[in-house]
Amino acid sequence: MNRKQTLTLMCALLMLIGQATLVSGQKGESKTPSLYERLGGSDKIGAIFDDVGPRMAADPLLAKFFQGQSPEALTSQRNRTVEFLCHETGGPCEYTGQPLKKAHGVLHINEAQWKAFLKHLGETLDHLKIGDKEKHDMLTLVGHFKSEVVEKK
Numbered sequence: 001m002n003r004k005q006t007l008t009l010m011c012a013l014l015m016l017i018g019q020a021t022l023v024s025g026q027k028g029e030s031k032t033p034s035l036y037e038r039l040g041g042s043d044k045i046g047a048i049f050d051d052v053g054p055r056m057a058a059d060p061l062l063a064k065f066f067q068g069q070s071p072e073a074l075t076s077q078r079n080r081t082v083e084f085l086c087h088e089t090g091g092p093c094e095y096t097g098q099p100l101k102k103a104h105g106v107l108h109i110n111e112a113q114w115k116a117f118l119k120h121l122g123e124t125l126d127h128l129k130i131g132d133k134e135k136h137d138m139l140t141l142v143g144h145f146k147s148e149v150v151e152k153k
């Protein structure tokens with residue numbers, strides 16, 4: 001093999017290695033799916049809202065938050081909550097509602113009501129057969145907003 005042939009062969013080898021690196025790099029780039037994707041998108045978040053709402057409304061500790069709520073107000077709360085959770089779980093939504101502290105401050109939600117809410121949310125996630133990891137991630141995410149929802153003593 002002469003010098004030219006050797007160089008050609010080396011170039012070909014380098015190109016092959018380059019391509020292989022590129023392909024494996026592309027594979028490596030496929031990032032872990034967001035919680036939004038793992039849950040099943042906005043439809044599933046809406047289904048969570050629709051399931052946990054009646055559980056909360058049927059709980060004597062929480063019923064007062066739903067009494068006298070018009071269907072329009074409920075629809076608006078649903079839309080804003082789905083947007084909020086879509087955004088927070090890594091989905092493609094923009095939240096257009098009020099800051100959580102402002103929306104909930106007037107409600108004076110206490111610790112016992114917060115605990116009751118978490119219990120219902122856990123039961124909803126089980127009922128909808130949300131996977132263990134997604135359930136854990138969702139409860140952790142929601143927990144981050146406790147200080148914006150529960151009234152400080």
Ligand code: HEM
Pocket residue numbers: 062065066073076077080081084096097098099100103104107109113114117142145149
């Ligand atoms: C004990 C727990 C909770 C109760 C009783 C509760 C109750 C309510 C009520 C009654 C409203 C309607 C307020 C209105 O129409 O002015 C509301 C709005 C809302 N809630 Fe909650 N909530 C709770 C926890 C949470 C959590 C954990 C989140 C999110 C992580 C959340 C997100 C929202 C959003 C996004 C709105 C809409 C705000 C807006 O329209 O600007 N809530 N909530």
